[in-house]
Amino acid sequence: MRMSLTEQILEGNVRAAARLMRDIDDDVAEAWEELKKLYPHTGRAYVIGITGPPGSGKSTLVDRMVEIYRKEGKTVGIVAVDPTSPFTGGAILGDRMRMQRHSTDEGVFIRSLATRGYLGGISRSTHDVIHVMDAMGKDIIIVETVGVGQDEVDIVDTAHTSVVVTVPGLGDEIQIIKAGILEIADIFVINKCEREGTERLEQELRTLMEMAPARQDGWSTPVFKTEATLGKGIFDLVYGVSKHQNRLIESKTLQAKNRLRAKKHFLKLLQNRLLERILDRIEGGTTLDEMLQKLANREANPYAMVEEIMREHLKNNARRDHGRT
Amino acid sequence: MRMSLTEQILEGNVRAAARLMRDIDDDVAEAWEELKKLYPHTGRAYVIGITGPPGSGKSTLVDRMVEIYRKEGKTVGIVAVDPTSPFTGGAILGDRMRMQRHSTDEGVFIRSLATRGYLGGISRSTHDVIHVMDAMGKDIIIVETVGVGQDEVDIVDTAHTSVVVTVPGLGDEIQIIKAGILEIADIFVINKCEREGTERLEQELRTLMEMAPARQDGWSTPVFKTEATLGKGIFDLVYGVSKHQNRLIESKTLQAKNRLRAKKHFLKLLQNRLLERILDRIEGGTTLDEMLQKLANREANPYAMVEEIMREHLKNNARRDHGRT
Numbered sequence: 001m002r003m004s005l006t007e008q009i010l011e012g013n014v015r016a017a018a019r020l021m022r023d024i025d026d027d028v029a030e031a032w033e034e035l036k037k038l039y040p041h042t043g044r045a046y047v048i049g050i051t052g053p054p055g056s057g058k059s060t061l062v063d064r065m066v067e068i069y070r071k072e073g074k075t076v077g078i079v080a081v082d083p084t085s086p087f088t089g090g091a092i093l094g095d096r097m098r099m100q101r102h103s104t105d106e107g108v109f110i111r112s113l114a115t116r117g118y119l120g121g122i123s124r125s126t127h128d129v130i131h132v133m134d135a136m137g138k139d140i141i142i143v144e145t146v147g148v149g150q151d152e153v154d155i156v157d158t159a160h161t162s163v164v165v166t167v168p169g170l171g172d173e174i175q176i177i178k179a180g181i182l183e184i185a186d187i188f189v190i191n192k193c194e195r196e197g198t199e200r201l202e203q204e205l206r207t208l209m210e211m212a213p214a215r216q217d218g219w220s221t222p223v224f225k226t227e228a229t230l231g232k233g234i235f236d237l238v239y240g241v242s243k244h245q246n247r248l249i250e251s252k253t254l255q256a257k258n259r260l261r262a263k264k265h266f267l268k269l270l271q272n273r274l275l276e277r278i279l280d281r282i283e284g285g286t287t288l289d290e291m292l293q294k295l296a297n298r299e300a301n302p303y304a305m306v307e308e309i310m311r312e313h314l315k316n317n318a319r320r321d322h323g324r325t
Numbered sequence: 326m327r328m329s330l331t332e333q334i335l336e337g338n339v340r341a342a343a344r345l346m347r348d349i350d351d352d353v354a355e356a357w358e359e360l361k362k363l364y365p366h367t368g369r370a371y372v373i374g375i376t377g378p379p380g381s382g383k384s385t386l387v388d389r390m391v392e393i394y395r396k397e398g399k400t401v402g403i404v405a406v407d408p409t410s411p412f413t414g415g416a417i418l419g420d421r422m423r424m425q426r427h428s429t430d431e432g433v434f435i436r437s438l439a440t441r442g443y444l445g446g447i448s449r450s451t452h453d454v455i456h457v458m459d460a461m462g463k464d465i466i467i468v469e470t471v472g473v474g475q476d477e478v479d480i481v482d483t484a485h486t487s488v489v490v491t492v493p494g495l496g497d498e499i500q501i502i503k504a505g506i507l508e509i510a511d512i513f514v515i516n517k518c519e520r521e522g523t524e525r526l527e528q529e530l531r532t533l534m535e536m537a538p539a540r541q542d543g544w545s546t547p548v549f550k551t552e553a554t555l556g557k558g559i560f561d562l563v564y565g566v567s568k569h570q571n572r573l574i575e576s577k578t579l580q581a582k583n584r585l586r587a588k589k590h591f592l593k594l595l596q597n598r599l600l601e602r603i604l605d606r607i608e609g610g611t612t613l614d615e616m617l618q619k620l621a622n623r624e625a626n627p628y629a630m631v632e633e634i635m636r637e638h639l640k641n642n643a644r645r646d647h648g649r650t
Contacts, residue, residue: 036628043623053378255621262620266627267600273631274599275592277639295587296580298368302591303361306598314602315640 006037012136014109021111024128035128042134043258045077048241049159049184050144056167057191058144060228066102067231068238069140075107077133077141079126081155109133124268126155127261157184158261160254161244163237165189166205168197185221186244189237193225217251219244278313331362337461339434346436349453360453367459368583370402373566374484375469376509381492382516383469385553386562391433393563394465400432402458402466404451406480434458449597451480452590482509483586485579486569488562490514491530493522510546511569514562518550542576544569603638 008016023031048065052058059080066076102108111129126143133141145155156162164185169192188205190198205223212221222240226233248254282288294300333341348356373390377383384405391401436454451468458466470480481487489510494517513530515523530548537546547565551558573579607613619625 032628036626039626039628040623043621258621259617262627263617266617266620266630267604269627270603270631270634271596271600273635274603274639275596277635278595278599279592292584292588292591295591296368296583298365301361301364302587302594303357303364305591306594309595310598310602313640314599315638 004037005034009034009038009132009135010041010137014106017109017132017136018111020132021129024125024132025113031128035131038131038135042131045130045134045138045141046161046245047130047141047143047159047261049156049162050142050165051153051156051162051184052165052189052191053167056165057228058165061165061189061191061226061234061237062142062144063102064226064228064231064234065142065238066108068235070102070105070107074139075137076109077130077136077138078108078110079129079133079141079143080110080112081126081143081145109136109138124265124272127158127265127268153184154264158264160248160257161186161241163187163189163241165191166201167192168195168201186219187237187240188221188223190223190225191228193233194227198225217247217253219247219251278309281313282309329362330359334359334363334457334460335366335462339431342434342457342461343436345457346454349450349457350438356453360456363456363460367456370455370459370463370466371486371570372455372466372468372484372586374481374487374509375467375490376478376481376487377490377514377516378492381490382553383490386490386514386516386551386559387467387469389551389553389556389559390467390563392556393560395430395432399464400462401434402455402461402463403433403435404454404458404466404468405435405437406451406468406470434461434463449590449593452483452586452593478509479589483589485573485582486511486566488512488514488566490516491526492517493520493526511544512562512565513546513548515548515550516553518558519552523550542572542578544572544576603634606638607634 003011005016005020009020020031020034024035050058050062062078066078069076102110111133113125113129130141130143143155143159162184164187166188168190190201190205202223202225209221209223224233224237224240226237228234248257279288282291291300291305295302295305328336330341330345334345345356345359349360375383375387387403391403394401436458438450438454455466455468468480468484487509489512491513493515515526515530527548527550534546534548549558549562549565551562553559573582604613607616616625616630620627620630
């Protein structure tokens with residue numbers, strides 16, 4: 001008898017996992033059911049988030065980290081969140097361009113996700129893809145995002161350990177750090193550390209960290225200097241991640257992290273699903289288009305319209321008044 | 326008799342507008358009602374979006390553009406979307422630091438918005454704040470965002486004219502451009518054009534544009550070189566924006582742009598409001614916390630939970646079966 005997709009994925013079948021991920025990307029209805037079946041088998045992987053500006057060498061850094069994890073016998077999943085290019089019609093840096101050295105290693109699973117759509121879909125599918133890799137049995141999952149955007153920061157923020165990569169010489173370096181990612185860093189990396197300006201950048205980072213309020217878990221964010229293309233400083237970084245993991249466990253903040261992860265995923269799921277369902281209902285024929293034209297012409301009012309939709313589609317009950325089905 | 330907040334804002338009262346914007350930020354219930362009353366009075370302003378990496382001199386550029394618009398007798402609203410700093414507890418670059426030269430000019434209204442929360446709140450409040458400025462009678466509204474994030478790109482994408490700013494010497498320049506913002510540019514600006522590398526960057530941008538498919542409106546994205554601190558090249562840029570505006574009108578794509586703007590705003594409103602309402606209902610006491618703990622422990626399933634919530638709170642009807650109330 002043929003195994004179900006879920007069973008195949010639980011056995012680590014790469015083709016089955018890739019198929020489900022494509023279905024997640026395409027928002028196929030069956031993907032939801034598979035994810036529901038996989039969820040109870042997740043929660044074992046350790047998730048590392050890596051973010052930094054374009055050109056900071058994140059991919060090379062990840063490549064080098066994977067090398068060390070593989071030598072330790074750990075399996076690795078990589079989720080690379082790329083902005084979509086309209087010219088190529090896909091993610092800018094496809095799976096093929098990434099980490100070619102590991103492409104024949106069955107212990108490494110790489111998946112690129114394109115940021116498209118404008119309904120917060122990327123954070124949701126990133127969570128979903130992490131769950132698939134988790135269910136496959138990957139020990140380590142690395143999520144890599146570009147940039148300082150809110151969505152991108154959110155993705156990395158839900159990792160167990162968040163690594164913020166920067167490089168010297170990006171003009172006003174510290175501005176780039178300040179721009180929304182400082183708060184989420186568990187570890188700083190100055191990559192391309194043989195460039196001029198490394199010491200100044202390091203000094204600036206340390207000064208910033210001194211200004212920061214003490215963290216509940218007692219962790220003080222270290223700064224690692226790496227030269228990823230040469231493989232320099234990578235072992236220290238990997239060791240730093242593992243020290244942070246230990247701290248999370250010792251300080252009992254791992255639980256809180258996991259609750260935060262669950263919360264963000266749940267809210268995204270709920271938000272997306274609610275909107276999809278409601279839009280399905282009002283989107284009979286050209287209704288939505290007509291509505292939008294009226295909105296653009298100021299013949300209709302979006303605030304009033306939202307109220308009307310909620311009156312029409314939400315039950316008029318409070319939870320305690322109704323039993324669950 | 327005292328005028329209502331809406332009436333005051335329609336008369337251009339700055340204090341009234343600032344109060345409503347604070348209420349929008351704090352998500353006060355009354356803000357919704359005021360926005361509903363203001364909406365029919367919007368749709369007159371021309372919205373310009375400006376995005377680019379940190380340190381590219383966007384604020385100075387905006388400052389210079391405002392100078393020209395003011396000389397033409399136009400009133401201007403500025404919405405600056407800043408990543409939140411956890412250390413200062415607010416937007417990194419506050420209103421006070423921005424465009425001090427215009428701070429005493431009543432024809433210029435400046436508002437910083439912090440990107441906080443993770444439910445797509447920033448795009449929604451940006452739309453709302455634009456509507457307030459529009460209702461105040463501002464002729465031009467400039468929305469400025471940092472970075473390449475999806476949310477930030479979305480915000481700028483809903484402008485009538487989107488300006489993408491870059492600077493030479495940011496390492497691998499073209500990567501920064503490629504990262505998700507190329508597609509939205511109606512105009513490119515190379516700021517700090519006296520720096521080395523300007524010609525190469527310009528050449529790269531032009532090559533990229535040649536690779537791009539022709540646009541429906543027949544517009545080909547120009548590249549302007551500016552030195553904002555010296556005020557160089559700004560007039561050409563402002564003239565370029567106005568040429569793009571004319572093209573939108575002539576090619577009848579302004580309508581389509583406005584429909585897209587209305588759509589994104591409406592979907593964000595609906596999405597946020599639905600989630601808020603549903604969370605209000607299930608958040609009696611510690612219910613949500615308990616649920617999240619169970620999710621983190623894998624004792625509950627988020628996919629099943631979302632289905633249950635929808636069964637419980639969504640009416641079981643299709644639209645055509647029910648009259649509107």
